[in-house]
Amino acid sequence: MSVPRLVLNGLTKVYGRLTVVDAIDLALEEGEFVSLLGPSGCGKTTTLRMIAGFIPPDGGTIEIDGRVLSAPGSVLPPERRGMSMIFQSYAIWPNMTVAENVGFGLELRKLPRAEVRQRVGAILEVVRMGHLADRYPAELSGGQQQRVALARAIVVEPSVLLLDEPLSNLDANLREEMRFEIRRLHDAFRITTVYVTHDQAEAMATSDRIAVMNAGRIEQVDAPHRLYTRPRTRFVAGFIGRTNLIEARLADGEIVFGPVALAAARLATPPQGGDRAVLLSVRPQSMVLRAARPEEANGHAVLPAEVTRRVYLGETWDYLVRPRGAGIELRVSAPPNQVHEVGQTVWLTLDPGQVVVVD
Amino acid sequence: MAGDATLAARGAGGAAQPGRLTWHVRLRNVEPVMLLWIALIGVLLFLVAFPLAKLFLVSFEDQRTGAFTLANYAFAYGRERYVNALINSLLLGLASATLAVILAVPMAWAVSRTDMPGKGMTWAAVLGAFILPPYLSAIGWILLAGPNAGFVNRFWRDLTGLARPLFDIFSFEGITLVIALNSFPLVFIFVKAALDLVSSEMEDAANILGAGTWTTMRRISIPLVLPAILGGFILVFLEAISLFGVPAILGIPARINVVTTQLWQFFEWPVRVEVAAAYAMPLLMVTAGLIAVQKLVLARKGFVSQTGKGGERRPIRLGPWRWVLFAWCAGVGLLAVAMPLFVLAQASFAKAWGRGLALDNLTLANYRLLLFEHEMAMQSVWNTVWFSAAAASIAVVLALLIAYIVNRRLVRFGDALAFVAMAPFVIPGIVMAIGFYAAYAAPPLALYGTAALIILAFAARFLPIAYANSAAAIRAVHPEMEEAARILGSGRLNAVRRITAPLVRKALLGGWLLVFIVASRELSAAIFLVGPRTRTMAVLLYDMSEAGNFEVLAAFGGILLAITMAFVGIGMKLLGRDFMLRRG
Numbered sequence: 001m002s003v004p005r006l007v008l009n010g011l012t013k014v015y016g017r018l019t020v021v022d023a024i025d026l027a028l029e030e031g032e033f034v035s036l037l038g039p040s041g042c043g044k045t046t047t048l049r050m051i052a053g054f055i056p057p058d059g060g061t062i063e064i065d066g067r068v069l070s071a072p073g074s075v076l077p078p079e080r081r082g083m084s085m086i087f088q089s090y091a092i093w094p095n096m097t098v099a100e101n102v103g104f105g106l107e108l109r110k111l112p113r114a115e116v117r118q119r120v121g122a123i124l125e126v127v128r129m130g131h132l133a134d135r136y137p138a139e140l141s142g143g144q145q146q147r148v149a150l151a152r153a154i155v156v157e158p159s160v161l162l163l164d165e166p167l168s169n170l171d172a173n174l175r176e177e178m179r180f181e182i183r184r185l186h187d188a189f190r191i192t193t194v195y196v197t198h199d200q201a202e203a204m205a206t207s208d209r210i211a212v213m214n215a216g217r218i219e220q221v222d223a224p225h226r227l228y229t230r231p232r233t234r235f236v237a238g239f240i241g242r243t244n245l246i247e248a249r250l251a252d253g254e255i256v257f258g259p260v261a262l263a264a265a266r267l268a269t270p271p272q273g274g275d276r277a278v279l280l281s282v283r284p285q286s287m288v289l290r291a292a293r294p295e296e297a298n299g300h301a302v303l304p305a306e307v308t309r310r311v312y313l314g315e316t317w318d319y320l321v322r323p324r325g326a327g328i329e330l331r332v333s334a335p336p337n338q339v340h341e342v343g344q345t346v347w348l349t350l351d352p353g354q355v356v357v358v359d
Numbered sequence: 360m361a362g363d364a365t366l367a368a369r370g371a372g373g374a375a376q377p378g379r380l381t382w383h384v385r386l387r388n389v390e391p392v393m394l395l396w397i398a399l400i401g402v403l404l405f406l407v408a409f410p411l412a413k414l415f416l417v418s419f420e421d422q423r424t425g426a427f428t429l430a431n432y433a434f435a436y437g438r439e440r441y442v443n444a445l446i447n448s449l450l451l452g453l454a455s456a457t458l459a460v461i462l463a464v465p466m467a468w469a470v471s472r473t474d475m476p477g478k479g480m481t482w483a484a485v486l487g488a489f490i491l492p493p494y495l496s497a498i499g500w501i502l503l504a505g506p507n508a509g510f511v512n513r514f515w516r517d518l519t520g521l522a523r524p525l526f527d528i529f530s531f532e533g534i535t536l537v538i539a540l541n542s543f544p545l546v547f548i549f550v551k552a553a554l555d556l557v558s559s560e561m562e563d564a565a566n567i568l569g570a571g572t573w574t575t576m577r578r579i580s581i582p583l584v585l586p587a588i589l590g591g592f593i594l595v596f597l598e599a600i601s602l603f604g605v606p607a608i609l610g611i612p613a614r615i616n617v618v619t620t621q622l623w624q625f626f627e628w629p630v631r632v633e634v635a636a637a638y639a640m641p642l643l644m645v646t647a648g649l650i651a652v653q654k655l656v657l658a659r660k661g662f663v664s665q666t667g668k669g670g671e672r673r674p675i676r677l678g679p680w681r682w683v684l685f686a687w688c689a690g691v692g693l694l695a696v697a698m699p700l701f702v703l704a705q706a707s708f709a710k711a712w713g714r715g716l717a718l719d720n721l722t723l724a725n726y727r728l729l730l731f732e733h734e735m736a737m738q739s740v741w742n743t744v745w746f747s748a749a750a751a752s753i754a755v756v757l758a759l760l761i762a763y764i765v766n767r768r769l770v771r772f773g774d775a776l777a778f779v780a781m782a783p784f785v786i787p788g789i790v791m792a793i794g795f796y797a798a799y800a801a802p803p804l805a806l807y808g809t810a811a812l813i814i815l816a817f818a819a820r821f822l823p824i825a826y827a828n829s830a831a832a833i834r835a836v837h838p839e840m841e842e843a844a845r846i847l848g849s850g851r852l853n854a855v856r857r858i859t860a861p862l863v864r865k866a867l868l869g870g871w872l873l874v875f876i877v878a879s880r881e882l883s884a885a886i887f888l889v890g891p892r893t894r895t896m897a898v899l900l901y902d903m904s905e906a907g908n909f910e911v912l913a914a915f916g917g918i919l920l921a922i923t924m925a926f927v928g929i930g931m932k933l934l935g936r937d938f939m940l941r942r943g
Contacts (some may be wrong), residue, residue: 052846054845077851078845078846079847079848079849079854080848082848085842085843085846087839087843088839091837091839093844093862095858095861095862104847105847108847108849108853109848152847
C-alpha cells in the first residue's frame with residue numbers, strides 16, 4: 001500500500017472564538033492536482049498556509065510521505081518542508097532579475113553554478129520566458145510575472161506545489177490562458193499540487209479533484225464532473241453551477257413533491273431509509289420543455305407547467321416555470337430554438353436519473 | 360532532502376500525538392525571534408520606560424534620604440516666580456501657535472489651491488525655516504532687532520529720528536515671533552497635505568451656488584481642513600513650551616522666565632534634580648494630553664474630505680490677488696530665513712558685525728579661530744557628528760526590528776512594543792533629558808559626562824521618527840515577498856537579509872538621515888547631559904551666546920548649517936527633494 005504524498009488529519013485553526021478551519025481531512029496521492037474551492041472566508045487560504053507552514057495549526061496534523069510536519073505546538077518552519085508556493089501577489093522580488101528570481105531556490109540547495117544556470121534556462125524556456133531572463137520584474141506584465149512565479153516554484157522540483165489564488169490579479173482573457181498553462185505544466189511535471197481558488201471554472205479546468213469548502217469544513221471532494229452531477233450537499237449543489245432545490249418526501253420507495261412521484265430506485269444514487277423529508281437538486285439543463293405532451297414518458301416524470309418569466313442569454317433561454325399544483329418554481333435552461341411565451345402552458349419532462357438527493 | 364526534518368516518527372498506524380514530541384524537538388522549532396523580542400523589551404525598558412519611571416519616582420524622593428516626600432512639589436510650585444514661569448510657557452505656546460497658523464495657512468492654501476507664482480520659492484522658505492535651528496534663528500534676530508544695535512532698529516531710528524526702537528527682540532513678543540517663524544512649517548505641511556485632498560468639485564459646488572473665491576475659501580476649503588490646522592496648532596504649541604534655546608537666549612536677558620529656563624536653573628549648582636522632575640510633570644501631562652487630542656481630531660476622517668483620488672483638481676485663478684499672496688509668502692520667507700541667514704553670514708565674515716557690509720570689515724578670522732585655534736570648537740563638531748550618527752544608527756536598527764516583528768505579527772503583544780517605541784513622541788526633549796539624568800547619571804551606571812549618555816538619550820528621543828519611518832518601509836514590503844523565499848528553503852533571517860533588507864534600504868537611509876539631522880541640532884536634550892568634554896555644537900553655540908561674541912558665534916552657526924545642509928543635500932539627492940517634509 002502506497003503512502004499518500006500529503007495528508008491532512010483533522011486539521012483545525014481557531015482565531016479567538018472563530019473556527020476558521022474545522023477538522024479537515026484530505027489526502028493527496030503523488031502527482032495529484034487538488035483544488036480547494038470555496039467562497040471567500042471559507043478557510044481555504046488558511047488551510048493552504050498551514051500546509052506551507054506559515055500558520056501553526058490548533059489541532060490535527062499535516063503529514064508528507066507519512067512524516068508529520070505540523071502538529072499543535074510544534075511546526076516545521078516553511079523552509080524545511082521542501083515545498084514551493086505561488087502567491088496571490090506573485091511575490092516576484094523586484095531587486096532581482098528574472099533569472100535570479102528563478103535561480104534563488106536552486107542556489108539555496110547549493111547546486112553548482114553551471115547547473116543552476118542550465119536548469120533556470122530550461123525552465124524559462126518551458127514557461128516561454130527565456131528571452132526575458134535578464135529583465136527586472138518591474139519591466140514585466142502581470143502575465144509574465146505569473147510565468148516567472150511558476151518557473152521559480154517548479155524549478156526546485158518541490159514535493160508539493162501550493163498555489164494561492166494565483167490568477168485573481170489577471171484580466172479575464174489572460175486568466176483563461178493561464179489556467180491551461182498551469183494544467184499543461186502539471187501534465188509535464190506531475191508535481192503534487194494544492195490549488196486554492198474561489199473560481200469554479202478555474203478549479204474545473206485545472207484539477208483532478210476538487211475539495212469544496214464552506215465555513216471551515218470540506219463539504220465534498222470529488223472529480224469536477226461528479227461534483228456537478230452528484231453534489232452531496234445543498235451547498236455544493238448551489239455553489240457548483242446553478243440548480244433547483246426542491247423540498248420533497250421520501251415515502252414507500254417514492255419521492256413525492258406536489259403531484260409528482262418519482263421511483264426512488266431510479267435516482268442516480270438511490271436514497272436509503274424510510275419515510276422522511278428530503279432535499280432534491282435538479283439542474284436547469286436536465287429538464288426539457290415541450291409545447292405538446294410527449295408520446296413516450298420513458299419513465300421520466302411529465303407534468304404541465306406555466307411559463308412565468310423568461311430571459312434570453314444568447315447561448316440559452318432561461319425559463320422560470322411553475323408546475324401545476326406543485327407550489328414551486330423551477331428554472332429550466334433551453335436551447336435558443338425552443339421558444340415559449342410567458343403565460344403559455346408547457347410540458348416539463350424530468351429525468352429521475354439526473355435528480356440528486358442532497359443533505 | 361527533508362529527511363532530517365521529520366519532527367516525530369509516526370507510530371505504527373496511529374495518528375501523530377503532539378504530546379509525544381520531546382522538549383528538545385520543540386525547542387529546535389522555536390523561532391529565534393522570541394529571544395529577539397525579549398531583548399527588544401529589555402532595550403526599550405532601558406531607553407524609554409526606566410528614565411520616565413525614574414523621573415516620576417525621583418520627584419517624590421528626598422534628595423538625601425530617598426524617603427517619600429511631597430516637598431519637591433511644594434518647593435517647585437511654592438514660589439510665585441516658578442508658577443509665573445508655567446503661565447508664561449502656556450501663553451508663549453498659545454501666542455506662537457496662533458502666529459504660526461496665521462503665517463502658514465495662507466501659504467498652504469496658496470501653494471495647494473491657487474495659481475500664485477513663486478511656489479518653488481515658498482517651498483524653499485518652508486524647508487529653510489525647517490532646517491534653521493531655532494537658536495540660530497534667535498541669534499540672527501538679535502542682530503536684526505536688538506534694541507540698540509539691531510539693523511532694523513538702527514535703520515528705523517535713522518529713518519524717523521525717534522529714539523525708541525521699532526521692535527525689541529528681547530521681549531515676550533520677540534520670543535513669540537522667532538518661535539513662530541521657526542515652527543510655521545509644521546502647520547504648513549499639515550494644512551497643505553489636507554488641502555491637497557480637497558477636490559476642486561467641492562469648491563465648484565459652492566461656486567455654482569453663487570459663492571465667490573473668497574467666500575468659498577472661507578466657508579468651504581478652510582473649514583474642511585480645520586482638523587489639520589488644529590493639529591498643526593497643537594504641534595507648534597508643544598514645540599514652543601518645550602523649547603529651550605530661544606527662551607534662554609532671548610528671555611533670560613529680558614528676565615522672562617518660562618518652564619524650560621526654570622528647569623535649567625534647577626540644574627545649576629546645586630543640582631536639584633528631584634525638584635526639576637516635579638516641576639517637569641505639567642509639561643509632560645500637557646504634552647501627552649494634547650497629542651492625544653490631536654490624534655482624536657485628526658482621526659475624524661469624515662471631516663477632512665478624503666475624495667482626493669477621483670476628484671479633478673484645478674488651481675484657482677486669483678487674478679491680481681495672486682501678487683498679494685506672493686508678497687505674503689515672500690515676506691514670511693524673508694523674515695524666517697533670508698534676513699536671519701543674511702545677517703548671520705555677514706557677521707560670520709565681519710571684524711565687527713555692527714559695521715555692516717564693507718570691504719575693510721571682511722575677514723576669515725572668525726572661521727580660522729574656530730577651525731584651528733578654538734579649544735572646543737572642532738571637538739564639538741566631531742562630538743556632534745559621531746553622537747548623531749551613533750544615535751541615528753541605534754534608533755534605526757531598533758526601530759526596524761520592532762517594526763518588523765510588529766508588522767509581521769511574529770509575537771503576541773507586539774503592539775505594546777510599538778507603543779513604547781512611539782512614546783518618546785509625547786515626551787518633551789528636556790523632560791527626557793532630566794529622566795536620563797535621574798536614571799543614569801549617578802552610580803551604578805555613572806554615565807554623567809560620557810558620550811554614551813547623550814547617544815542613548817538622542818536614540819530614545821528620536822526613536823519615534825525612526826519607528827514611523829521603518830514601519831512605513833516594512834509595510835510597503837508584502838509579507839509574501841519573504842514567504843516566497845522561505846518556502847523555497849531560506850530561513851527567516853536569510854530571507855530578511857536577501858529580500859527585505861535590499862527592498863527597505865533606501866527608506867531606512869531616509870530615516871537615518873532624518874534622525875541624524877534633528878539630532879545634530881538638538882539643544883534641549885543635550886544641554887542637561889553634556890559634560891565638559893562631550894559638548895555638542897548646539898550646546899557650545901549656546902554657551903558662546905552667553906559670552907556675546909556674535910562674529911564667532913555666527914561663524915560657528917555657519918559651520919553647523921554647512922554640516923546640516925550637506926546631509927540634507929545627500930538626502931535630497933538620494934531620496935527626492937521633499938524627503939524631510941513628507942507628512943506622516
